[in-house]
Amino acid sequence: MKQSMIYALDFDGVICDSAVETAITGWKAAGRLWPDMTEDRLSERLIDRFRRVRPAIETGYEAILAMRLIDREDDDRAVLTGFERNKQKLLDELSVDVDFLKKLFGETRDNWIAADFSGWIGVNPLFPSVADKLKQLNEQTTWYVVTTKQERFVSQILNANEIELPGGNIFGLERNRSKADTLIEILEGHPNQQIYFVEDRLPALLIVMTNSKLQSLKLQLADWGYNTAQDRQEAMQKGIELLCIEDFLKAK
Numbered sequence: 001m002k003q004s005m006i007y008a009l010d011f012d013g014v015i016c017d018s019a020v021e022t023a024i025t026g027w028k029a030a031g032r033l034w035p036d037m038t039e040d041r042l043s044e045r046l047i048d049r050f051r052r053v054r055p056a057i058e059t060g061y062e063a064i065l066a067m068r069l070i071d072r073e074d075d076d077r078a079v080l081t082g083f084e085r086n087k088q089k090l091l092d093e094l095s096v097d098v099d100f101l102k103k104l105f106g107e108t109r110d111n112w113i114a115a116d117f118s119g120w121i122g123v124n125p126l127f128p129s130v131a132d133k134l135k136q137l138n139e140q141t142t143w144y145v146v147t148t149k150q151e152r153f154v155s156q157i158l159n160a161n162e163i164e165l166p167g168g169n170i171f172g173l174e175r176n177r178s179k180a181d182t183l184i185e186i187l188e189g190h191p192n193q194q195i196y197f198v199e200d201r202l203p204a205l206l207i208v209m210t211n212s213k214l215q216s217l218k219l220q221l222a223d224w225g226y227n228t229a230q231d232r233q234e235a236m237q238k239g240i241e242l243l244c245i246e247d248f249l250k251a252k
Contacts (some may be wrong), residue, residue, distance in 0.1 A: 011147035013200030023050035026063025029108040056083035061105040084231040200225020219238030
């Protein structure tokens with residue numbers, strides 16, 4: 001099989017529009033830490049606000065902290081721009097570490113899946129026509145998922161959409177390694193082919209951009225994902241291609 005290009009795709013914000021599910025899981029988990037965050041208080045308005053704040057989040061567990069900040073603060077811009085600073089304040093307030101929150105977030109998701117798998121899948125839709133694109137890629141080339149999401153959740157969502165991808169092609173949170181290190185491994189496995197890294201978070205692309213071992217990668221910022229107008233402008237200024245979903249879908 002002739003392979004013209006290899007894709008390394010982020011998952012949330014590139015393949016899956018998971019903002020609603022992440023917001024709900026974040027709120028449910030936060031309720032275990034802050035009893036005033038009861039499930040009956042979670043509203044469409046709060047979920048919509050989370051979508052606006054979502055570009056600040058790198059890893060799912062941070063949704064727990066984001067939902068707490070949204071609940072405390074009426075200004076979405078303040079939550080978005082102050083997230084890194086306020087995230088640490090909340091960790092200090094709770095006297096817990098990141099590993100604790102990762103475990104709590106994963107367990108909260110697992111409990112939801114066990115109780116209502118179809119409901120959970122329903123709030124994890126793939127972006128329009130992306131499922132067909134991934135099935136096409138399976139016939140044409142090799143592709144990978146490079147994500148900070150736990151691998152079992154990626155597999156469950158892909159399987160529910162009848163998309164086959166070997167577990168060895170999914171690099172998730174359990175690997176405890178940076179996306180740059182994962183991309184180096186993928187690059188070493190395909191030394192003579194062009195690799196496209198499609199990501200919706202500008203900070204992730206900027207880190208890869210500075211790695212001397214990854215200069216041959218083609219970096220693309222998915223403009224349909226969780227990024228801001230400022231992110232998209234900065235990406236173009238830095239020489240990162242701004243990719244629209246139509247161009248992604250029709251790329252050969």
